[in-house]
Amino acid sequence: MKKIYRLIRTDGAARHGEVETAHGTFETPVFMPVGTQGTVKAVSPDILESLGAEIILSNTYHLYLRPGMEIIEKVRGLHRFMNWNHPILTDSGGFQVFSLNALREITEEGVWFASHLDGSRHFLTPAKVVQIQETLGSDIMMCLDECVAFPSTRGYVQASMDLTTKWAKASLEAKTREELALFGIVQGGMYGDLRCQHARELTQLPFDGFAIGGLSVGEPKGLMWEMVEATVPELPEDKPRYMMGVGKPEDILEGIERGVDMFDCVMPTRNARNGMLFTSRGPVIIKNARYAGDTEPLDSECDCYTCRNFTRAYLRHLFMSKEILSAILNTIHNLHFYLNLTRNARRAIDEGNFVGYKEQLIQSWKETES
Amino acid sequence: MKKIYRLIRTDGAARHGEVETAHGTFETPVFMPVGTQGTVKAVSPDILESLGAEIILSNTYHLYLRPGMEIIEKVRGLHRFMNWNHPILTDSGGFQVFSLNALREITEEGVWFASHLDGSRHFLTPAKVVQIQETLGSDIMMCLDECVAFPSTRGYVQASMDLTTKWAKASLEAKTREELALFGIVQGGMYGDLRCQHARELTQLPFDGFAIGGLSVGEPKGLMWEMVEATVPELPEDKPRYMMGVGKPEDILEGIERGVDMFDCVMPTRNARNGMLFTSRGPVIIKNARYAGDTEPLDSECDCYTCRNFTRAYLRHLFMSKEILSAILNTIHNLHFYLNLTRNARRAIDEGNFVGYKEQLIQSWKETES
Numbered sequence: 001m002k003k004i005y006r007l008i009r010t011d012g013a014a015r016h017g018e019v020e021t022a023h024g025t026f027e028t029p030v031f032m033p034v035g036t037q038g039t040v041k042a043v044s045p046d047i048l049e050s051l052g053a054e055i056i057l058s059n060t061y062h063l064y065l066r067p068g069m070e071i072i073e074k075v076r077g078l079h080r081f082m083n084w085n086h087p088i089l090t091d092s093g094g095f096q097v098f099s100l101n102a103l104r105e106i107t108e109e110g111v112w113f114a115s116h117l118d119g120s121r122h123f124l125t126p127a128k129v130v131q132i133q134e135t136l137g138s139d140i141m142m143c144l145d146e147c148v149a150f151p152s153t154r155g156y157v158q159a160s161m162d163l164t165t166k167w168a169k170a171s172l173e174a175k176t177r178e179e180l181a182l183f184g185i186v187q188g189g190m191y192g193d194l195r196c197q198h199a200r201e202l203t204q205l206p207f208d209g210f211a212i213g214g215l216s217v218g219e220p221k222g223l224m225w226e227m228v229e230a231t232v233p234e235l236p237e238d239k240p241r242y243m244m245g246v247g248k249p250e251d252i253l254e255g256i257e258r259g260v261d262m263f264d265c266v267m268p269t270r271n272a273r274n275g276m277l278f279t280s281r282g283p284v285i286i287k288n289a290r291y292a293g294d295t296e297p298l299d300s301e302c303d304c305y306t307c308r309n310f311t312r313a314y315l316r317h318l319f320m321s322k323e324i325l326s327a328i329l330n331t332i333h334n335l336h337f338y339l340n341l342t343r344n345a346r347r348a349i350d351e352g353n354f355v356g357y358k359e360q361l362i363q364s365w366k367e368t369e370s
Numbered sequence: 371m372k373k374i375y376r377l378i379r380t381d382g383a384a385r386h387g388e389v390e391t392a393h394g395t396f397e398t399p400v401f402m403p404v405g406t407q408g409t410v411k412a413v414s415p416d417i418l419e420s421l422g423a424e425i426i427l428s429n430t431y432h433l434y435l436r437p438g439m440e441i442i443e444k445v446r447g448l449h450r451f452m453n454w455n456h457p458i459l460t461d462s463g464g465f466q467v468f469s470l471n472a473l474r475e476i477t478e479e480g481v482w483f484a485s486h487l488d489g490s491r492h493f494l495t496p497a498k499v500v501q502i503q504e505t506l507g508s509d510i511m512m513c514l515d516e517c518v519a520f521p522s523t524r525g526y527v528q529a530s531m532d533l534t535t536k537w538a539k540a541s542l543e544a545k546t547r548e549e550l551a552l553f554g555i556v557q558g559g560m561y562g563d564l565r566c567q568h569a570r571e572l573t574q575l576p577f578d579g580f581a582i583g584g585l586s587v588g589e590p591k592g593l594m595w596e597m598v599e600a601t602v603p604e605l606p607e608d609k610p611r612y613m614m615g616v617g618k619p620e621d622i623l624e625g626i627e628r629g630v631d632m633f634d635c636v637m638p639t640r641n642a643r644n645g646m647l648f649t650s651r652g653p654v655i656i657k658n659a660r661y662a663g664d665t666e667p668l669d670s671e672c673d674c675y676t677c678r679n680f681t682r683a684y685l686r687h688l689f690m691s692k693e694i695l696s697a698i699l700n701t702i703h704n705l706h707f708y709l710n711l712t713r714n715a716r717r718a719i720d721e722g723n724f725v726g727y728k729e730q731l732i733q734s735w736k737e738t739e740s
Binding site: 037038039041042043044045046066067070071074075081082083292293295305309310311313314316317318320321323324325327328329 | 407408409411412413414415416436437440441444445451452453662663665675679680681683684686687688690691693694695697698699
């Protein structure tokens with residue numbers, strides 16, 4: 001098995017590294033914009049490139065249902081379909097099966113679910129999920145796992161962990177494309193010893209990297225970090241570590257400090273469409289009446305297209321008028337904010353100043369707007 | 371009065387010319403993308419520039435109600451507000467007052483209407499409409515006029531014409547900014563002699579250009595062209611001519627052939643959002659199932675960003691998935707189509723081949739897709 005991760009520099013547990021994929025190399029820590037249905041909402045691939053996005057995430061569940069695998073095969077994979085010639089990570093669809101489907105049914109072999117689009121019944125197995133992702137041509141594929149709800153009993157979590165391990169082995173066996181990477185997903189609910197145990201089990205298997213799954217599902221923030229701290233020390237130093245579905249800017253900094261390399265979250269893109277913007281002085285709710293005549297840029301310290309060219313007054317007008325350009329400009333800004341956050345984190349790690357970087361940022365986000 | 375129009379070349383009645391404004395010169399025939407609320411829907415100003423848009427239209431009625439003139443003054447005009455440093459034409463708001471308001475009330479002095487946003491009552495006079503447009507900083511302003519419904523009696527149209535002429539004079543008197551142009555609007559309903567008479571009345575007044583208003587309001591196409599043919603010969607050769615709110619690609623070609631210089635229409639942008647795309651072989655309804663696995667570009671003869679980078683299968687997927695990128699990519703394509711149409715018309719006029727150009731295009735749009 002070829003190693004895909006190269007460590008460049010550490011600063012405490014924080015790591016600056018790089019990951020090699022079939023579509024080129026990206027540096028870590030990295031934030032992956034989410035492109036659920038084969039598009040990062042409201043931005044074209046050339047804008048994503050200009051923002052410096054190095055890898056994006058897409059959703060197996062959604063693409064499997066629409067446009068469906070027959071179309072994806074015809075267009076020869078997801079990269080060509082969406083015109084994105086850089087790395088793509090796809091999730092397994094497990095999270096959507098569990099979160100969008102009240103009628104799901106888990107068996108030892110896989111999971112039954114009903115499509116949220118038309119109610120049609122589908123059965124996904126670990127092998128089928130790998131096969132779908134190979135058809136998509138994902139540079140980094142994820143194993144089908146069970147994402148357990150919070151709270152769950154220790155007994156339920158243990159049984160679920162065993163199933164996830166079984167599915168992880170089946171995923172590895174199903175893999176046929178050498179050039180695509182496959183990650184295992186550590187579960188274990190909110191039980192530190194189970195997290196530790198599951199990480200030890202999975203790291204025996206020849207995965208290219210490991211994800212920490214089942215977090216940010218409603219648990220208290222402190223408990224979430226306890227689980228990360230229980231898991232990371234069990235993960236090998238020579239493979240990338242991915243914390244799924246996390247999170248707020250401060251969460252990403254906390255994760256980096258604990259040795260996590262990869263992050264994804266819908267927050268920058270979804271909040272952009274809802275008019276919530278991340279700035280160097282904390283969040284701005286753009287519909288607020290105080291911005292109606294505000295001729296300043298959204299964030300005077302930001303050099304994104306939105307901040308270089310438009311006022312808060314205009315951004316508010318677009319939002320109030322429900323204009324599509326509101327979603328576009330807000331998404332450009334929020335993605336720039338997140339991508340800058342991880343880019344600058346690498347530099348801070350190189351300079352041995354990651355904690356200072358983190359604390360200075362978190363402090364500045366708390367400042368009240370004048 | 372300084373002349374803003376320079377004739378470059380004629381081919382029959384068709385004209386290639388250029389218009390000088392406070393924000394630079396644009397060539398005619400020209401298509402003006404519509405930016406109703408201070409944004410051309412679904413595209414940013416840098417994309418508009420890259421598409422070669424030379425002038426855009428915005429709506430006085432909408433901007434007057436939201437964000438309102440207080441904000442526009444604060445941000446020092448519409449160009450700065452929307453970050454568009456090229457010419458802007460604004461309509462007078464008259465059309466919206468008449469089309470969006472069942473409760474409007476016309477007096478000799480102006481028109482009462484209720485806001486479609488909050489029901490608040492407003493009174494617009496010709497002078498106030500000029501004042502609003504001067505605050506916006508429109509390079510080309512339009513007079514308040516009454517756009518009469520179709521059908522209307524000869525008597526009603528005559529009285530309305532007199533009012534529009536009275537308002538035209540009041541508009542000229544109200545104008546204070548020398549560097550901004552003001553156009554008169556020829557009305558006259560569907561009566562050729564009234565069109566002719568009204569054009570003669572208005573062209574006595576020192577307007578910088580003339581619009582043909584009150585067309586495309588439900589009348590048969592043949593009658594519309596009769597009205598254009600009755601009007602254009604009465605318009606001076608040394609001033610630009612603008613056919614308001616028209617139209618389909620073939621209408622623009624027909625208008626150019628009859629000596630019209632300027633056009634605007636929501637069709638390319640609105641139809642884009644509804645999945646109707648203009649191509650060199652006629653319209654494509656992208657949701658059609660036959661495009662589901664179609665790996666060809668939308669229009670293989672088109673060199674826009676959308677056609678260079680994406681397949682019909684992807685465009686259909688985005689449309690079916692209600693993704694914002696669908697509106698973005700479709701709008702880019704349709705605007706490119708319209709802007710290319712008028713750009714190429716200038717070349718055809720220069721070559722003395724406008725009718726050949728027109729007929730060849732109209733023929734190709736009728737071809738059935740294989």
